[in-house]
Amino acid sequence: MGTQHPLPILVTGGGRRIGLAIAWHFINQKQPVIVSYRTHYPAIDGLTKAGALCIQADFSTNEGILTFADTVKERASGLRAIVHNASAWMAEKPGTPLSDVLACMMQIHVNTPYLLNHALEGMLRGHGHAAADIIHFTDYVVEKGSDKHIAYAASKAALDNMTRSFARKLAPEVKV
Template sequence: MNNPVLITGVGKRIGYQLAKHFLENDVPVIGTYRSHYDTIDELTQMGAKLFQVDFYVTAKVDEFCESVKSQFDHLRAIIHNASDWIPEKVERPNDEIFDKMMTIHGKIPYQLNLAFADLLSNTTDDMADIIHFTDYVAQTGSKKHIAYAASKAALENLTLSFATLLSPKIKVNSIAPALIKFNPGDDEAYKQKAVNKALLPREGGYSEVIDTVDYIMRSQYVTGRCFALDGGRHLK
């Protein structure tokens, strides 16, 4: 049996696409989700081992960690995809929003990396991987999503610390996407405005993310790095 990959937030978009990719290539998937979608049933039928976890509830996080450690002896990778996106009004600071952003994007990856470090070290492959999904705004900030941007910057910094701590058996890298895929309800005016922010005016597409994850996991010589998938926004 191949070493399983643990992916947080597999219910939709990037998490769902990555889970399908691994399952279709005979790589076992352990996944988490907070809300139930039809995709959860699909992934379960494909063989994924899924856990419903609210990462904002400490007891549920502890229960999840114990369940995984009791059922699995090793992991090939942890991919931190679970995310939340809550805008705040600057004129009315909201501590709850800030705490939530820091929890889901900082505290949870910190906890899971430490909780499952032994399982990653036990991989039967040459190396194991931790991949953090950060965001383009970690480097630019955001007027409308200050807490979100700050929390993603914290996650990017965790990449550096864990790469140092867990080397040489475990590689730790991050991926910072900008526009990957529009949502079905996005109107044409919004789409045009969004693509025009990049030198390459288009959606990145899920294949860009999957290819980047595959490259990181194949690599024997890359750790502590952040891979930007942003179409050249930094030069626009």
């Protein structure tokens, strides 16, 4: 009887802060991990040395998102979970076009998980009832709003709603 190897958990934005802590948590649990990162930090070398598959990704364009998804599909046969942690924090401030702020926030917080969930859906399905997960990180500003980070708050609210929609679409195989 062969040994089943656990499927990896994909953590977007895993090079720093919460994403890095999440990646290390799973590595310490002997769980295979795939990490996306935008900028190379020394922590990436530590994750790689510990066995994580670290893939540089540019989520600022649809092409970058889909190229990343293709790389994941080439390197893994399935996924146990996707943890959408990649984020940006951009305030509305003088000198920055408001349309650029909104576009940036929607791209990273809504478009990236939307496209990745669709592109990687097949890697999450087929492992049994409730056997896979998608986790979207939102923010408390979803409920209260923000006077200085309006686009950020709006994008996180959109992600909150999108979470509910993907939960309906992917149940019962994938918990969202």
